[in-house]
Amino acid sequence: MNIDHLQKRLQNTDGLTKALGMEFISTPEADTLKARMKVDERNRQVFGFLSGGATLALAENLAGVGSMALCPGKICVGTNVSGAHMRSVLEGDTVTAYGRLLFKGRKLHNWQVDIRNEAGDMISTVQVTNYIITPRSMSKTAANTTAGTREEKKSSEAAEDHTNPTTDERTTAE
Numbered sequence: 120m121n122i123d124h125l126q127k128r129l130q131n132t133d134g135l136t137k138a139l140g141m142e143f144i145s146t147p148e149a150d151t152l153k154a155r156m157k158v159d160e161r162n163r164q165v166f167g168f169l170s171g172g173a174t175l176a177l178a179e180n181l182a183g184v185g186s187m188a189l190c191p192g193k194i195c196v197g198t199n200v201s202g203a204h205m206r207s208v209l210e211g212d213t214v215t216a217y218g219r220l221l222f223k224g225r226k227l228h229n230w231q232v233d234i235r236n237e238a239g240d241m242i243s244t245v246q247v248t249n250y251i252i253t254p255r256s257m258s259k260t261a262a263n264t265t266a267g268t269r270e271e272k273k274s275s276e277a278a279e280d281h282t283n284p285t286t287d288e289r290t291t292a293e
Contacts (some may be wrong), residue, residue: 156216168207168208175243189253205242233245
């Protein structure tokens with residue numbers, strides 16, 4: 120999967136990807152993606168081993184980047200991450216995550232991510248489910264932000280149904 124068009128955004132955006140030192144790599148297959156992460160002070164536990172949480176974060180971020188590449192203009196969020204750790208990795212080693220898209224639906228993507236050390240040994244295997252969201256139109260958002268005074272907005276919002284601003288799904292107020 121080619122992610123060249125996402126690389127600049129990934130490198131210039133502060134967040135977990137940058138904080139943990141993840142690097143994403145395009146692959147020739149349309150349903151796979153790779154990432155690397157050096158085990159260092161940013162992602163190790165106090166004993167000097169790669170943190171299991173950092174491993175899961177690598178897998179979820181890899182699947183998220185893959186879903187973003189497949190769905191331009193959509194918001195892709197992880198809804199389920201489940202993994203098993205088989206081996207520890209010491210600080211100084213580099214792990215490589217290999218992600219494969221198992222299912223691509225309109226709203227859900229399922230990924231299998233295997234993480235290996237430099238010797239090629241399996242470290243962890245992780246399953247990730249991403250939910251694919253179509254953002255609301257900009258015109259609707261712009262109209263809401265420019266209409267009326269703050270008090271008018273508050274009274275108007277209180278009278279309306281509560282709506283998730285990202286998905287337009289209605290929720291009930293309790």
